[in-house]
Amino acid sequence: MRIAFFSAKPYDRRAFEVAESRHDITYFDARLAPATAPLAEGHEAVCAFVSDDLSAGTLDILAAAGIRLVLLRSAGFNHIDLEAAEGHGLVVARVPAYSPHAVAEHAIALALALNRRLHRAHNRVREGNFELAGLLGVDLHGKTAGIVGTGRIGAAAAKILGPGFGMRLLVHDPYPNPEVQAMGASYVDIDTLLVESDLVSLHCPLTPESYHLLNASAFARMKPSAILVNTSRGGLVDTAALVDALKEGQIGAVALDVYEEEGDLFFQDLSDEGVLDDVFARLLTFPNALITGHQGFFTAEALSAIAETTLSNATAFDRDGCLPEPNAVTAARHTA
Numbered sequence: 001m002r003i004a005f006f007s008a009k010p011y012d013r014r015a016f017e018v019a020e021s022r023h024d025i026t027y028f029d030a031r032l033a034p035a036t037a038p039l040a041e042g043h044e045a046v047c048a049f050v051s052d053d054l055s056a057g058t059l060d061i062l063a064a065a066g067i068r069l070v071l072l073r074s075a076g077f078n079h080i081d082l083e084a085a086e087g088h089g090l091v092v093a094r095v096p097a098y099s100p101h102a103v104a105e106h107a108i109a110l111a112l113a114l115n116r117r118l119h120r121a122h123n124r125v126r127e128g129n130f131e132l133a134g135l136l137g138v139d140l141h142g143k144t145a146g147i148v149g150t151g152r153i154g155a156a157a158a159k160i161l162g163p164g165f166g167m168r169l170l171v172h173d174p175y176p177n178p179e180v181q182a183m184g185a186s187y188v189d190i191d192t193l194l195v196e197s198d199l200v201s202l203h204c205p206l207t208p209e210s211y212h213l214l215n216a217s218a219f220a221r222m223k224p225s226a227i228l229v230n231t232s233r234g235g236l237v238d239t240a241a242l243v244d245a246l247k248e249g250q251i252g253a254v255a256l257d258v259y260e261e262e263g264d265l266f267f268q269d270l271s272d273e274g275v276l277d278d279v280f281a282r283l284l285t286f287p288n289a290l291i292t293g294h295q296g297f298f299t300a301e302a303l304s305a306i307a308e309t310t311l312s313n314a315t316a317f318d319r320d321g322c323l324p325e326p327n328a329v330t331a332a333r334h335t336a
């Protein structure tokens with residue numbers, strides 16, 4: 001199958017070249033968007049990342065160019081207009097699970113760094129400043145961790161925080177996970193979780209129901225010492241309300257690996273231009289905010305698994321004209 005691969009970084013090429021078997025891949029550095037979609041002409045599939053624009057405008061051009069399959073090299077699919085894809089008869093594939101540990105471990109790394117102010121300590125030591133004032137943390141052992149979404153990644157995070165660190169686990173998910181219940185976690189409503197947790201980590205998908213789940217009223221209910229970690233999707237957090245909550249000391253600290261408007265920022269080097277997004281720039285000024293640029297997935301194991309599943313999705317579509325169940329994304333199953 002001829003695949004047009006967008007937003008190709010050197011590490012993507014390496015992972016796909018090692019895994020590649022029978023497909024003919026053209027790598028484009030460009031981000032997929034209406035202006036670059038015509039590059040897909042002459043291919044049967046496009047391969048896209050979370051930063052690509054898969055809105056109706058792009059899909060119209062892809063369909064007209066003869067594309068039949070959209071290979072998402074991500075678990076999340078909130079960045080594609082599924083109704084528009086189906087309207088064009090485009091089949092959409094994703095990588096439902098690659099390494100839940102990659103994202104869970106990154107969430108915990110962020111929580112630990114924030115709690116012990118490692119981002120500040122590192123800068124101080126480099127400048128020969130060994131003063132400890134301002135670096136005081138707390139023992140996480142014995143505190144309460146609140147996990148929103150207990151699927152693959154949430155369960156991996158729960159295992160580290162509960163059995164691992166000795167934290168009390170409060171979790172929230174419409175579908176309880178027996179593996180997480182077996183860790184002694186209590187399923188509670190979102191209000192109880194927000195009110196009682198010392199650490200809140202988000203691991204649910206972005207859907208119309210979860211959009212701005214953490215908004216002004218949520219921040220008002222959280223402990224003023226609470227640490228919030230979002231490695232899931234930027235739209236789960238109302239960023240303007242988060243800035244206000246940090247200004248007013250309503251929460252203790254925040255770590256973000258994702259941001260609502262990350263499409264214009266992440267996965268590119270803007271160091272010569274500066275950050276033009278004022279809300280994001282404001283977030284960067286807080287000493288108790290720690291931000292990474294959507295790197296939760298970025299481990300060697302996850303990249304290999306993404307490459308292998310993406311290519312096997314292409315092979316299955318080529319051979320059978322359809323995809324294995326959990327890998328197929330349809331509007332009926334996923335936007336109901």
Ligand code: NAI
Nearest residue numbers: 076149150151152153172173203204205210231232296297
């Ligand atoms: P999963 O599908 O295994 O688990 C998601 C869980 O969230 C499910 O149990 C579901 O019932 C629950 N859920 C759905 N709506 C909810 C709500 N409103 N409140 C509470 N729980 C809710 O997904 P997985 O693999 O654990 O991934 C979770 C999310 O992590 C993905 O949706 C994606 O947005 C994000 N992610 C981030 C990455 C990064 O690099 N930072 C990489 C991969 C995924």
